[in-house]
Amino acid sequence: MSKVARFHQTGGPEVLQLDELELDTPKADEVLIKINAIGLNRAEVMFRSGQYLETPSLPARLGYEASGIIEQLGANVSHFNIGDKVNVIPAFSMNEYGTYAEKAVIPVQAIVRQPDSLSDQEAAAIWMQYLTAWGALIDIGQLSAGQTLLVPAASSSVGLAAIQIANQVGATPIAITRTAAKKAVLLEQGAKHVIVRESQQIAEQVQLITGGKGADMVFDPVAGPSLGELADVCGQFATIFVYGALSPEPTAFPLFAALEKGLTFRGYTLFEFTRDAERLQQGVEFIQKGLSAGHLKPVIAKTFSLNEIVAAHQYMESNQQLGKIIVTT
Known part of the structure; x- marks a missing residue:
């Protein structure tokens, strides 16, 4: 029993x-x-x-x-x-x-x-957190050194995994959190910048951080009305991964930002590769190397x-x- x-x-x-x-x-x-x-x-x-x-x-x-x-x-x-x-x-x-x-x-x-x-x-x-982040950011998105990654709901386990993986490949992770309570610990966990929604404007902060270029990639588990705001702070030809639906509100498609900037919107779950033995093994090896080197914790x-x-x-x-x-x- x-x-x-x-x-x-x-x-x-x-x-x-x-x-x-x-x-x-x-x-x-x-x-x-x-x-x-x-x-x-x-x-x-x-x-x-x-x-x-x-x-x-x-x-x-x-x-x-x-x-x-x-x-x-x-x-x-x-x-x-x-x-x-x-x-x-x-x-x-x-x-x-x-x-x-x-x-x-x-x-x-x-x-x-x-x-x-x-x-x-x-x-x-x-495994859920690191494979979820690896599949989008590395396997599909090819995140690389010098790029900027925007991470909403950054204090979640997957959000922290995305921050660590971005640092592992030399990208710049920008964490977004609702209140200032988790700002200090997000910085300790490797976020290069933290934007606090209740007291800061995302658009203004991303412009300052990126020198007006905008974010190269967004890793979003929330969707809802904030998707339009995220699209607005993206740079040209950026990719937005939507891997969750934490917002209970409808998600409107940000048409004009998508057209103006040539944005790619990618619905994503890790199940698209965890049942593919070859891709899964690549993800497992990446994570094992990151754990061994201390990049992932x-x-x-x-x-x-x-x-x-x-x-x-x-x-x-x-x-x-x-x-x-x-x-x-």
């Missing part, structure tokens, strides 16, 4: 409950993992509330990330062994698999060996136990965190 966090109806954090379920036996190309730590993601909050890319099949599991130890191997699994320490990466549907559990069956294409230098909690905090905001899963989701929805929320088993 295993404790598994599930929801039997969509809604707020309170719909999450721990169910005692009989363990599944891994089928071909699957492994059973004893979970040590789980990384929480905004996508799971949206899935739980019924506002995600796919509709949950109730009662639904959830969870994209974890660190753990392999306990059983399904057929066809030859490059992992029982006892291996591994990490789960987002490369599956939560209607089929989920990591919010003491033990979970996971498809083998969604696991990688845990980096030796990381604790279980750190290892549960790396996961930031853990707060840790909860699995019994506190409701409180963990409540904390995520409070938007107080800087970095990754971790749940231990």
